[in-house]
Amino acid sequence: MADEENEGIELDPDLSFEEALSRLEEIIHRMESGDSPLESLVKNYQSGVNLLKLCRSKIELAEVKVKEVTDQDGNLSATDFSNE
Numbered sequence: 001m002a003d004e005e006n007e008g009i010e011l012d013p014d015l016s017f018e019e020a021l022s023r024l025e026e027i028i029h030r031m032e033s034g035d036s037p038l039e040s041l042v043k044n045y046q047s048g049v050n051l052l053k054l055c056r057s058k059i060e061l062a063e064v065k066v067k068e069v070t071d072q073d074g075n076l077s078a079t080d081f082s083n084e
Contacts, residue, residue, distance in 0.1 A: 011047070011050045013039065017055060017058040020054045020055050021055055023047075024051040024052060027047055027048045030044060031044050037064070074079055
């Protein structure tokens with residue numbers, strides 16, 4: 001339980017998407033358990049928000065890197081991925 005209370009708000013930007021998502025899921029599980037004091041809940045919430053931002057930025061970066069291959073008049077061309 002002490003580890004939960006000492007969970008830092010600072011985040012390692014080099015975490016992989018999968019690591020960040022796993023940590024976020026752990027935080028959610030701890031918060032949903034209802035066994036944590038308020039101060040720990042606030043720290044976990046702040047850490048969760050930071051992890052969520054990191055996950056979103058990694059997804060956005062991946063979307064930029066993804067290319068769609070389209071066939072236009074028999075020619076193949078790569079275009080940036082978009083949310084059309």
